[in-house]
Amino acid sequence: MTNFRLPVRFGVRFGVLSLIAILTSVVCAPVSAQTFNLNAIGSVVSGLVEGARVSNISEAEEIQIGKEISARVLGAAPLVKNEAAQRYLNRVGTWVALHTERRQLPWRFGLIESPTINAFAAPGGIILVTRGLYASLENEAEMACVAAHEIAHVNMKHHLDLIQKGALTQAGAKLLEMRSGGNEIKQFAIGQGAEIFTRSLDRGAELDADSKALVYVAAAGYDPGACPAVMKRLAAMKADASSLAMLYKTHPAPADRAVRMEEDLGKLAGAPAGSGLRPELATKIK
Amino acid sequence: MLFMRFRHLLFAIFALASGAAMAQNNPLTGLLRSLTNTVAPDQGKAAATNQPTSVMGVRGLDEVALKDATPAPAAVVELEKYAASAESATAAAKQTGLQERTVSYQKP
Structure with a gap:
């Protein structure tokens, strides 16, 4: 017992x-x-996230989100005190934007104080280009290429999608939708601030932006061959250079992008190789 | 009896250790955390800052600078001052000699 x-x-x-x-x-x-690890949530709610993203943010809200995020970037890197360069960048950028799907957006371009080589596309049409990148450009067509790549990101709502996906993933899509009808998603998106630019879009999004940029640049009358030229110059710089660190972190390697661009150039109808202009820069900076 | 209590102690230690380990990748704990964040936003912020990040070391405009930046709304307003209208951009392009083209990718 x-x-x-x-x-x-x-x-x-x-x-x-x-x-x-x-x-x-x-x-x-x-x-x-x-x-x-936030990815743990992602596996649970990813099914809920699909179909609940960008579509519920209006263009006016997208513009407002872009202003909030840009304010953060400009808090870290102020506008360059060079009115001629600022106006020149806006003329070229706006001209390119007029040849895109969202020409009606209030496009604004800002040259910001930073020796790094980078550019930022905020939702709604605010494009910020660093002094380091501007100074590395050899002609106006290259400036158009930089603007066109960022314009493509805005037009395809890449960053808006990224921040909204992050908001939904973090808080749980259905919970937010039920509680607030999406308002909290927008507040989260604004709260993300400039940090969004430290994250990588997926490789496909970057290459898609490059492909679209070639069309935009060519349609505006520039030589799209200037775009791979910029990439080749960046590829020739040391990858570990501090001025390129964030660009390499958030984008595919410039050499790979140049190869892909040259492949795309051969597929462009309406812009034969070597056609279009590469005007000299009207305003140069150091 | 003493042997049994010692076994219980070992079991309890194992339980605590396994609980901590599971938190690394367990979707269920992740979901619980997300629910907590929804109810308690401050904890949500703490979770957000625990996302994997890398130190950039970029001079001037790095990851930390972007993350910690104080908004400068006045600079956004200043951007308006430099904006180009469609008319002025078009006039400048024409003066440069740029000619608009219809361009698209050839269908494979």
């Missing part, structure tokens, strides 16, 4: 302790984890 009772009591205790172990694993784990 004694020999029989001991396993039963042990079994009960083992069962209780097992239950405690399971509950501890589930309940205490989130509290004890110091590093939290």
Whole structure:
């Protein structure tokens, strides 16, 4: 009898302790984890995210989100005090934008103080180009290429999609939609600020922007061959150069982009190789 | 009896350790955290800052600078001052000699 009772009591205790172990694993784990992987949520709610993204943000809201995010970038890197260069960049950028699908957006281009080589496309049509990138350009067609790539991101709503996807993934798509009809998603998007530009779009989005940029540049009368020329020059710089670090982090390698662009150039109808202009820069900066 | 209590202690330690380990990749704990964030926004912010990031070390405009930047709404207003109208952009392009073209990708 004694020999029989001991396993039963042990079994009960083992069962209780097992239950405690399971509950501890589930309940205490989130509290004890110091590093939290948001991707874990993504796998759970990813099915809910699809179909609930950009479509519920109006153009006016997109523009407002873009202004908020741009304000953050401009807080980190102010506008260059060179009115001639600012106006020149706006004339070229706007001319290119007029040859795109969303020509009606209030396109604004800003030259910002930073030695890094980069450009930022905020939703709604605000494009910010660093002094480092501007100074590396050899002609106006190359400036058009830079503007066109960023315009393509805006037109395809790449960053808007990224921040909205992040908002939905973090908070749970259905919960937010049910609670606020999407308003909290927009607030989250604005709250993301300039940090959005430190994240990578997927490789396909960058290459799509490059492909569209060639069409925009050629349609505006420039030589689209200037676009791979910019990439080749960047590729010739050291990849670990501090001025290129973020560009390499957030974009495919310039050499790969140049190859892809040259392949696309051969497929362009209406812009034979070597056609279009590469005007000299009207305003140069150092 | 003493042996049994020692076994219980080992089991409890295992439970706590496994709980912490599961938090790294467990979708269920992730979902629980997301629910917590929805109810308690401050905790949501804390979770957001725990996203994997890399240190850039870029001089002037790096990841940290962008993340911690204080908004400069006045600079956004200043952008308006430099904006080009469609008319002025077109006039400048014509003066440069740029000619509009209809361009598209050939269908394969």
